[in-house]
Amino acid sequence: MAKFCIFCGNTPDKKNKEHVIPQWLSKFTGKYHSVCRLGGVPQRDITFSALTFPACTACNEKFSILEAQSKSILTNIMESKPVTAWEINTLMDWFDKIRVGMWLGQLTLESKVDAVAPKFHIADRIGKKDRFLMIERIKTDGKGIALAGIDSPIFTDMPSAFQITINDFVFTNASEYGLVSEKLGFPKFHKIKFHDDNHEILTVDKGRNKTKHPIIPMYTPANTCTLIYQPMYPGLRSIQPNNPFDVPYVQQHSLDAENGRGGIFLQKKDNTVRYLAPDQKINVTPKEFATGGLVECAMPTYELQGYILEHLYDLKSAHPATQQFCQHAIAMNKWRIQNTMQAYGIKKR
Ligand SMILES: [Zn+2]
Structure with a gap:
């Protein structure tokens, strides 16, 4: 390799x-000096300080800007300070970076790079597809990092959704074509078709220009969480004639319509979905703590991974072997959720 x-x-x-x-x-x-026991990372004695992977100097320098900006945005959120829609957009980029970075890092550690043959790396995948972020708080004994979702067969194949816990904040993040677009009034993505050479085929229809609930079925607004959505369409404005993205609704609800960067939408307890004006400051820190512990919080992440593969992809269009793999991976997630909930006595939320 x-x-x-x-x-x-x-x-x-x-x-x-x-x-x-x-x-x-x-x-x-x-x-920093602790051994990381992260989800699917094999139990080797790797400390967080040593969990590094090769990078070009130029790439590393370029992304250190995103890193510095995200650090301050994330810290503000954890200190209950307000952030702007543009800052949330930057944070969404950062979550793309961490999610894809963990995926590539894990494939490397588990010697699966050749088998999976990644079609993209961090730079290609940042800001490319619709994004979702849920912020929750849990009562914990202290500091720490935990990751969930990265140890499933679905994640090995596609880094669509994961969860990272930073001290007492739990962040669930996902990204996929059409994940939230249609529900936010943006164009409707048809199920993603598999192509022989492993590329995805996208078809998009005009949107309804208004929101429709639920945005993502397994996430219900509550006082204990903040739900954030962002439709993304870079490069999709030219995929077909009569482009469904060239409408006033999309342009008025985008941060940067020229580059296909949709706006930030926020959903709180009262169920209304609000579009945030680009420079509008808002407090996104949940006021109340979630009731369950870490294990309970992690379950919807596995559910979301299954939902993305089952509902956003046209599995019938895939090669029989791929179809079989996907169905097995979806079943594994369902089995895992069922077993964990039973073992921990967790009731469905
Ligand atoms: Zn590079």
Whole structure:
């Protein structure tokens, strides 16, 4: 297996390395020198300080800007300070970076890079598809990092959804074509078709120009969580004639319509979905703590992974072997949820 830059996928120059869990984060949570026992990362004695993967110097420098900005945004949220829609957009980029970075890092550690043959790396995948973020708080004994969702067969194949707990904040993040677009009044994505050469085929119809509930079925607004959505359509404005993205509704609800960056939508307890004006400041920190513990909070992440594969992809269009793999992976997630809930006596939310 050849070494590749985790950001661009090319052979990295010099000997630069990237911490997939940023150094500031493992220090902030008091885990820098701790051995990481992260989901599917094999139980080797790797400390967070040593959890690094090859990267080009130029890529690393470029992404250090995103890292510094995200650190301050994330810290503000954890201190109950308001943030702007643009800042939430930056944070969504950061979650794309961490999610894809963990995926590539894990494939490397588990020697699965050749088998899975990643079609994209961090730089190609940031800000590309619709995004979702849920912020929750749980009562914990102290500091730490935990990851969920990264150990499932679905995640090995596609880094669609994961969860990261930072001290007492739980962040669930997902990204996929058409995940929230139609429900937010943006164009409707038909199920993603598989193509022989492993590329996805997208077809999009005009949207309804108004929101429709629920946005993502397994996430219900509550006082204990903040739900954030962002439709994304970079490069999709030219995929077909009579482009469904070229309508006033989409343009008025985008941060950067030219580059296919939709706006930030927020859903709180009263169920209404609000579009945030680009520079509008808002407090997104949940006021109340979630009732369950970490294990309970992690379950919807596995459910969401199954939902994305089952409902957003046209599995029938896939090669029989791929179809079989996907169905098995979906079943594994369902089995895992059922077993965990039973073992921990968790009731369905
Ligand atoms: Zn690079």
